[in-house]
Amino acid sequence: MTLQTSAIEPSVPRALIGVVVDNALVLALVTVFAIFSFATPTFLTIANLQSILVNNFTLLAIAAIAMTSAVSVGGIDLSVGTAIDFASFAFVSLVLAGQPVAIAALAGLGAGAAVGAFNAVLISGIGISPFLATLGTLFIGRSIQQLLTNGGNPVYLPPSGIPETFRFLGRGAIGGIPVPLIITAIIIVAATVILTRARFGRVALAIGIQPSVVRYSGIAARIHVAMAFILAGLIAAVAGLILSATVTVYIPSSGSAFLLNAIGATFIGTTLSRLGRPNIPGTVLGVLLLGIVANGLLLTGLNFYWQQVGTGLLIFAVLALSFITRRKASA
Amino acid sequence: MSTASPDETGDAIHLDGIVKRFDGALALNHASLRVRRGTVHGLVGQNGAGKSTLIKLLAGLHQPDEGRIKIDGEAYDRLTPHRVEELGIHFIHQDRLLVPTFTVDEALFLGREPRIAGTPFLDRRLMQRRASEILDDYFGIKLPNSALISELSTAEKQIVQITRALLDQPKVLVFDEPTAALVRREADILFRLIRRLRDEGVTIIYISHYLNEIEELCDTVTVLRNGEDVATLPLGETSAAAIARLMVARDIADLYPKRDVTPGKDILTLERLSAHGKYQDVSLTLRRGEVLGLTGLLGSGAKDLIRTLFGLESASSGQITINGKPVRSVNPAQAVDRHLALVPEDRRGNGVALDLSVKENITLSSLKRFTRLGFLDFNSERREADDLIRRLEIKTSGCNALVRTLSGGNQQKVAIAKWLSRHSEIYLLDEPTVGVDIGSKVEIYNLIGDLAARGAGIIVLSSDLPELIGITDRILVLFRGSIISEFTSSQTSPDDVLAASTGSSEVLRHVG
Numbered sequence: 001m002t003l004q005t006s007a008i009e010p011s012v013p014r015a016l017i018g019v020v021v022d023n024a025l026v027l028a029l030v031t032v033f034a035i036f037s038f039a040t041p042t043f044l045t046i047a048n049l050q051s052i053l054v055n056n057f058t059l060l061a062i063a064a065i066a067m068t069s070a071v072s073v074g075g076i077d078l079s080v081g082t083a084i085d086f087a088s089f090a091f092v093s094l095v096l097a098g099q100p101v102a103i104a105a106l107a108g109l110g111a112g113a114a115v116g117a118f119n120a121v122l123i124s125g126i127g128i129s130p131f132l133a134t135l136g137t138l139f140i141g142r143s144i145q146q147l148l149t150n151g152g153n154p155v156y157l158p159p160s161g162i163p164e165t166f167r168f169l170g171r172g173a174i175g176g177i178p179v180p181l182i183i184t185a186i187i188i189v190a191a192t193v194i195l196t197r198a199r200f201g202r203v204a205l206a207i208g209i210q211p212s213v214v215r216y217s218g219i220a221a222r223i224h225v226a227m228a229f230i231l232a233g234l235i236a237a238v239a240g241l242i243l244s245a246t247v248t249v250y251i252p253s254s255g256s257a258f259l260l261n262a263i264g265a266t267f268i269g270t271t272l273s274r275l276g277r278p279n280i281p282g283t284v285l286g287v288l289l290l291g292i293v294a295n296g297l298l299l300t301g302l303n304f305y306w307q308q309v310g311t312g313l314l315i316f317a318v319l320a321l322s323f324i325t326r327r328k329a330s331a
Numbered sequence: 332m333s334t335a336s337p338d339e340t341g342d343a344i345h346l347d348g349i350v351k352r353f354d355g356a357l358a359l360n361h362a363s364l365r366v367r368r369g370t371v372h373g374l375v376g377q378n379g380a381g382k383s384t385l386i387k388l389l390a391g392l393h394q395p396d397e398g399r400i401k402i403d404g405e406a407y408d409r410l411t412p413h414r415v416e417e418l419g420i421h422f423i424h425q426d427r428l429l430v431p432t433f434t435v436d437e438a439l440f441l442g443r444e445p446r447i448a449g450t451p452f453l454d455r456r457l458m459q460r461r462a463s464e465i466l467d468d469y470f471g472i473k474l475p476n477s478a479l480i481s482e483l484s485t486a487e488k489q490i491v492q493i494t495r496a497l498l499d500q501p502k503v504l505v506f507d508e509p510t511a512a513l514v515r516r517e518a519d520i521l522f523r524l525i526r527r528l529r530d531e532g533v534t535i536i537y538i539s540h541y542l543n544e545i546e547e548l549c550d551t552v553t554v555l556r557n558g559e560d561v562a563t564l565p566l567g568e569t570s571a572a573a574i575a576r577l578m579v580a581r582d583i584a585d586l587y588p589k590r591d592v593t594p595g596k597d598i599l600t601l602e603r604l605s606a607h608g609k610y611q612d613v614s615l616t617l618r619r620g621e622v623l624g625l626t627g628l629l630g631s632g633a634k635d636l637i638r639t640l641f642g643l644e645s646a647s648s649g650q651i652t653i654n655g656k657p658v659r660s661v662n663p664a665q666a667v668d669r670h671l672a673l674v675p676e677d678r679r680g681n682g683v684a685l686d687l688s689v690k691e692n693i694t695l696s697s698l699k700r701f702t703r704l705g706f707l708d709f710n711s712e713r714r715e716a717d718d719l720i721r722r723l724e725i726k727t728s729g730c731n732a733l734v735r736t737l738s739g740g741n742q743q744k745v746a747i748a749k750w751l752s753r754h755s756e757i758y759l760l761d762e763p764t765v766g767v768d769i770g771s772k773v774e775i776y777n778l779i780g781d782l783a784a785r786g787a788g789i790i791v792l793s794s795d796l797p798e799l800i801g802i803t804d805r806i807l808v809l810f811r812g813s814i815i816s817e818f819t820s821s822q823t824s825p826d827d828v829l830a831a832s833t834g835s836s837e838v839l840r841h842v843g
Contacts, residue, residue, distance in 0.1 A: 197709075199702045206695060210684035216675055217696040217749065218667025275686070275733075 024321055025272040025285040032289060032314075036296030043299050056291030058184040059239045063258040064265040064283045065191045066235035071266050072195060072278045073228040074208035075130030079119060080262055082141030083112040083233040084255030087240030089145065092155050092250035101165040108244075109237045115141065116233020120226035130229075138256070145252040155250040162248055170245030180242045187238060192280040204228050205277055261290055264315060271322045289314065342404065343368040343503050343534040344389065344420075349398035351384055358384040360558040361398070366503075366551075371525060371535040373545040373566075376555030377578055377768045382538055385555070386505060390422055391415045403502075419502035423492050423509055431481035435474050436462060439495050465494050469524055485512040493524070504528065505536040510544060511766040514629045515794050522548055540768055542571035543797070554578055575769055587801025588773070590780040594804070595619035597655075598788040599640075599757050604649030609635040610812035613649070617757070617788040622779060624803035624820065625792045627832050632812040633792055634676075637759050640790075641673040642666040653757070667696060669757075672750030674743070676761040682746035683734045690716035690730035692745050697752040719748040724774060740771020747778060758782060758789045764798060776802050796825035808832045 037044040063080050070077035091108035095101060115137065122133035146152050157166075172179040195201035203224050207214050214221045239258070244250050268289060269282025290311060297310045344366040351359040359381045366372040376382045387393045388400065391410035399406050402418050429438045436458045445454045445461075459476050466472055470490055480488060489509060496504055506525070510518040525535055525548060537549055545552055546566060553563045554577040562577050599617040604610070610632030617623050627633040638644045640651070642661035651658045653669050661669070675681040683692050693716045694701060701712040716730040723744045727737055734745055743763065750758065760779070764772045779802055783789055793799045799806060799820075806818040808831040816831040 193706075197706050199698050199705060199707055202691065202698060202707060203695075206684060206687055206691065209686045212681045213684040213687075213692075214695070215663060216673060216681045218663045218753075219696070220662075220664050 024325055025269065025282055025289075028272065028318065028321065029285055029289055029292070032292050032296070036292065036299070040296065040299040040301075043296055048295070048299070052288075052291050052295045053181055054178055056295050057287060058178075058180040059243055060258055060261050060265065060291065061184050061284055061287045062187055062239040062242070063236055063255075064262040064287050065187060065280060066232040066239070067262040067266045068191070068195075068269070068278050068280060068283045069204075069228050069232040069235060070130065070134075071270065072201070072204045072208050073225045074211060075123065075225065075229070076134065076263070077119065077229065077232045077236075078131065078134040078259060079115060079137035079141060080232065080236045081253070081255030081257070081259045082138055083115040083236035084240040084243060084258065085141065085145055085250075085253060086115050087112040087237035088244040088250045088255070089148065089155070089252075091241050092157060092244045095163065095166055096155065096157055096161070101163050101169075105169075105241055108241050109234060112237020112240060113230055113234040115236075116230040117226075119229040119233070123229060124222040124226040142253050142256075149252050152252045154252070157248045159248075166245055166248075170242060170248070180246065183238065183242060187235060188280060188284055191235070195278075195280055200224065200227065208278065261287075261311075264311065265290055268315065268318050271318055289318075341367050342401065344536070345399075345401040345404075346385065346389065347399045347401065349385065349388060349395045349400075351381075351388065351393065351396055357558055359388075359395075362555065362558060362560050363398075364553055364560060365563065366534055366536055368534050369529060369532050370550040371529050371537055371548055373549035373552035374536060374538045374555065375540075375542065375545060375552060375574060375578060377770055380555040380578070381558040382555055383507075384558075386422070386507060386536075386538065389415070389420070389505070416499070419499065420505065421496035421499065421501045421503070422505045422507065423489065423496065424507040429480045429488060429491060431479070433480050434477050435480070435483075435491060436476045438480050438491055439498065441495075461498060462494065465497050466490070469494070469497065469527070470520070486514075486517040489513070489521075501533060503534045503536065505538070507538045508540065508766065509537075510539065510541060516628060518544070540766065541795075542574050542769075545574065546571045578769060587798065588777055588780060590784055592620040592780075592783045594621040595786060598653070599790075600650075600652040602650040602652070604636070604639070604646050604651065606632075606635060606639060606644065606646045609644075610809065613809075613812075613814055615807060615814065617790060619756075619786045619788055620783050621805070622783050622789045622791060622803045624799040624806035625790055625809065626794060626796065626799055626806060626828060627809035630811075631809040631832065633809045634761065636809070637673070637761055637790070637792055640666070640759055641671055643673075667753065667755070670753075670755050671757045671759065672753065672755035673759045674746050674750070674761060674763055676765060678739070678743055678746055678766070683742050683749075685735040686733055688731045688733055689720065689725065689727050689737070689745055692734050693719055693730075693748045693752050696749050697754075700752075715752055719751055723748050723751075723778060738768065738771070740767040740775070743767055743771070743775060744778070747775070751782075756787050758787055760789065760791045760793075762793055762795075763791065764793075764795065772798075796828050800825060800828065 042048055063084065066080045066083070067077055087108040090111040091104050094104035094107050119130075119134050119137055122128045122136070123130050128136075149155065169179055174182060195205070203214065203219060203221075207221050207224055211221055236255075240255065243254070265286030266278065266283050268286035269284070270276060270278045273279050273282045293310045293314050294307050297307055298304065342365055344364065346362070346364040348361045348363055349359050350357075350361055362381055362385060364374065364385060374382055374385070384393065388395050389410075391412045391414060394409060400410060401407070402420070407414070430441070433441065436455065439462050440458050445457045446452060447454045462476065463473065466474055472490070474483070474487060474490070480491065483491065493504075509521060513521065522544075525537070529535055537545070539545055549566050551563060551565050552569070552574060554561050554574060556578060596619055597616050598619050601613055601615050604613045613632070613636060615623070625633050625636070635644055639646050642663045642665060653671070658669065663673075666673075679685060684695070687695070690713060694712050697715075698707070701708050701715065713730060719725070720727060720730060725737070725744045725748065726741050734742055737745065763779075764775055767775065779789060779791070791799065791803055800823060801820075803820045806820055806823065806828060807814050808816045808818070808828060810832060818828060818831075
């Protein structure tokens with residue numbers, strides 16, 4: 001039973017609330033940006049903004065987009081770090097063995113996709129919940145890496161043996177724009193298009209919202225879920241390639257460093273979107289928000305150990321903002 | 332505050348001249364409801380008539396803008412849900428959630444757990460004893476105390492809710508659409524319970540879309556329309572038809588519009604279809620343009636049969652033929668490809684996605700039609716949605732509104748529109764008008780007639796027998812997994828069909 005609401009005239013404050021709800025993330029970003037610009041003189045400099053984009057943004061943005069792929073079908077991927085590591089390991093090992101960079105990169109992407117495919121079999125084939133399936137993959141992946149590296153020894157590329165294309169991928173620039181940033185931008189655009197304009201994205205979001213209806217509509221939901229997890233592994237692999245090309249070393253299990261922030265950014269983006277759906281622009285803004293807070297706190301001269309307090313408070317603030325705006329909007 | 336003692340008025344509840352606005356929209360316009368103590372009082376009205384607002388005011392969830400709420404003759408200014416419960420008024424609502432991971436006992440005593448005297452520990456033995464006393468006395472059933480709420484059927488969950496209220500020895504019980512999710516047999520148990528509670532002096536307010544229930548159960552009925560109480564009548568002086576007229580303010584001259592369609596070719600044939608323990612040797616033929624009714628008690632196999640056709644369950648033997656082609660095992664995707672459509676009974680769970688938009692729901696099953704090289708053509712998708720919204724008269728603020736914001740009847744139209752967009756030809760409609768208001772019901776009946784006229788074959792599964800007889804051409808009755816009778820709808824009555832479905836019919840005509 002619903003109330004008749006057709007006669008409601010949109011009043012001014014209501015319209016304003018609507019604007020706030022629709023653009024909550026952008027407003028949050030502007031606010032945080034403004035605060036740090038006033039708080040520290042070094043924040044609003046071109047060098048620092050560039051550092052935010054390269055150091056605090058690219059890899060996490062890609063990892064978070066991979067996470068968003070899994071979240072879009074109502075799942076979660078705790079093994080994004082594993083896919084990053086496997087891609088990085090395959091890439092660095094093959095380059096070290098003298099293989100062409102292109103072949104090594106393809107193998108790296110394949111390794112990440114294989115991690116995703118393993119998850120897909122567990123989730124769509126056997127029916128394990130995404131949380132537990134990817135948690136298992138995370139543990140198994142950690143062990144495999146230790147076994148492959150004699151207990152966790154990094155695989156270094158000798159400075160003399162680094163191919164030019166490899167270095168270019170991590171440190172190069174085209175027209176002054178760093179290559180990692182260009183790759184990240186391409187992935188952002190591609191993922192946005194897939195999630196909003198492709199049939200796959202529509203079905204994925206529908207599965208995330210109400211899987212039984214998708215099944216009752218005659219759609220093979222399991223195939224779409226499997227594809228979303230394979231895609232997550234593949235996207236994470238790109239982060240793995242950029243990571244190893246930047247630091248010219250593979251360090252076992254280093255990818256898990258991105259896990260919590262990727263989850264955080266994805267859910268910030270989801271929570272602050274108007275319909276509460278996973279979305280790429282939201283995820284990217286969430287990554288920027290986390291990156292700016294981390295960078296800004298560092299510049300204010302606060303002890304490094306306070307950084308995660310900032311991240312935690314940010315997530316609470318986001319939740320509070322969404323709670324307040326939603327309640328206002330539905331009152 | 333009190334102007335009259337309870338004995339003088341005899342009213343358990345008196346909502347007087349209530350006005351309630353939401354954001355300027357008038358939900359209640361000087362509505363009154365006066366319920367005499369110890370009676371069963373029906374409350375009816377179309378969706379949006381103000382029933383739920385009135386009940387929420389009584390429950391202390393909203394405060395009236397004008398008017399007075401009197402309980403047992405005493406006026407109350409600001410009611411809170413807690414105060415209302417203290418006054419002995421309890422609400423039984425199908426959507427009112429019980430914590431699914433609680434056990435029966437925990438759910439029954441949530442918030443008022445008895446303690447072992449002098450200790451902070453729960454007196455589990457007392458909880459169990461009091462719960463089983465009431466369950467046994469009023470329902471004649473035993474629920475395992477340790478069962479989880481999530482393991483219970485809808486009917487059992489409702490029993491837990493009612494038992495929870497009865498533990499408090501309530502003065503007034505408000506039932507909000509209690510039978511929407513119950514089969515007839517379960518509803519009968521509920522009606523017996525309500526009559527008994529009335530005889531024990533409990534006052535009952537009974538809200539329902541089912542006017543035959545109101546007719547059967549209530550002493551008095553109040554009809555709401557557009558936020559006003561248009562009539563309060565003793566049931567002895569009125570009828571379901573008269574109440575329906577009051578609700579819609581127009582004559583439902585033909586509640587069951589039935590078209591004459593000459594059936595065409597066979598579109599679906601079942602030959603000796605069996606599934607172990609569910610149904611056996613079911614044979615039937617559905618023709619284009621035909622509306623075939625299917626009915627049976629819970630466990631008759633009718634529902635399993637529908638689910639098998641859509642590929643949600645599988646048959647163990649027998650043959651299904653669709654459009655002349657024999658079909659082996661199917662899954663829902665293959666069934667949909669063969670132009671089958673299922674409108675499931677659990678509309679909000681399986682029929683529509685509440686948090687997808689009207690457009691996204693309508694095109695969910697037919698997205699391939701709006702896809703070029705994997706990408707969606709938003710314009711043609713939108714055109715399709717707008718088209719169907721217009722054709723089915725779906726009342727929505729636009730094709731991007733979430734389905735959650737629609738009324739039950741309009742949600743159901745969206746569930747049907749999805750299959751129109753898929754160009755389905757065989758429609759399996761499982762209880763298509765459950766929880767739908769009377770105006771939308773007629774529109775859905777019309778839609779079924781339209782589909783038949785366009786050459787679709789339709790199977791309607793319904794336990795609302797007057798509806799089934801009104802909208803179908805033929806009715807097959809399943810009993811314990813077999814078709815035991817076939818009726819021509821125009822030449823039968825609800826009593827005959829009911830007798831057959833309960834297995835008490837004298838003449839059993841075997842078909843197939």
